[in-house]
Amino acid sequence: MAMKRNLLTFVIGAVLVVIFALLLFVFQVRQSEVVVITTFLKPTGTYTNAGAHLKWPWPIQQVNRFDERIQNFQDTYSQNITADQQSLLTCVYVGWRISDADQFLRSFRGSVPAAESQLENLLRASKNAVVGQHSISDFVNPDPRLLKFDEIEREIEERVQNQLSTNAYGIRLEFLGFKKIGLPENVTQSVFNRMKAERQGLIAQAQSDGQSQAAKIKSAADRQAANTIANAEAEAIRIEALGQAQAASSSLPVFEKNPQLASFLLRLDSLKATLNQKSTLILDDRWPPFDLFQHLPTNPPAITTP
DSSP states (O other), X not given: OHHHHHHHHHHHHHHHHHHHHHHHHEEEEOTTEEEEEEETTEEEEEEOSSEEEEOOOTTTEEEEEEEOSOEEEEOOOEEEEXXXXXXXXXXXXXEEEESOHHHHHHHHTTOHHHHHHHHHHHXXXXXXXHHTTSOGGGTSOSSGGGOOHHHHHHHHHHHHHHHHHHTTOSEEEEEEEEEEEEOOHHHHHHHHHHHHHHHHHHXXXXXXXXXXXXXXXXXXXXXXXXXXXXXXXXXXXXXHHHHHHHHHHHHHHHHHHOHHHHHHHHXXXXXXXXXXXXXXXXXXXXXXXGGGGGGSOSSOOOOOOO
């Protein structure tokens, strides 16, 4: 019985020794992390493959674990001055990740809050520089086509990324964008007034362009109508002259055979030309063509309507 108890104690002790040895000489790398091993506080190895790996126990070697996934961060809502000396309140969000664990460990001793504090400083400086190169109309404008959010976000991201690479912080940006943009109360009304004036200017320009276009269209239509009328009148005169010529040509043999008919028609045309408009005449009905009135019937027949 005592032998069995001693054997059980030995087995338990051996298992504990194995577990203790594993804790001292083996470390585990997870799928979402990167591990930097330091030997006497100096980086000597980086592990990104998930699984178990060997190490010397502390204080010879130490395991430093870092999350390799994208981490979100946003800076404080701060005031910037635009190129036209207007105050603008901005807040940006970023997604960043550790790109070089060794450099990250040397730069921030593995502290994520320290890295985000430095990142906020870089964001603030980059925002001030980029916003200072753009006017307020690039941020607030009644015409959406004149807004430049994408361009400004890209400029800020490039500036921050260059600073991170130059200083070898071991981190890189994955994305950047504006989370909030506002105007201080003391400039809000002036900006709105300017936007209203710009909108009124656009309306006036559109009205002026419309009136100018309408005048051009009306002038073209008037010219076309005048040309059409002139051409029609000329064609009518030509047709009338042609008809008169044909009538004269066809009437000539009749007039040669009957001179009295020709004289009568000529006097009738002359009388028609004289009485073309309303007029009062005092005349001698013995003179042609007024002598035609001498042969009028005294009691003309009444005209009845069926």
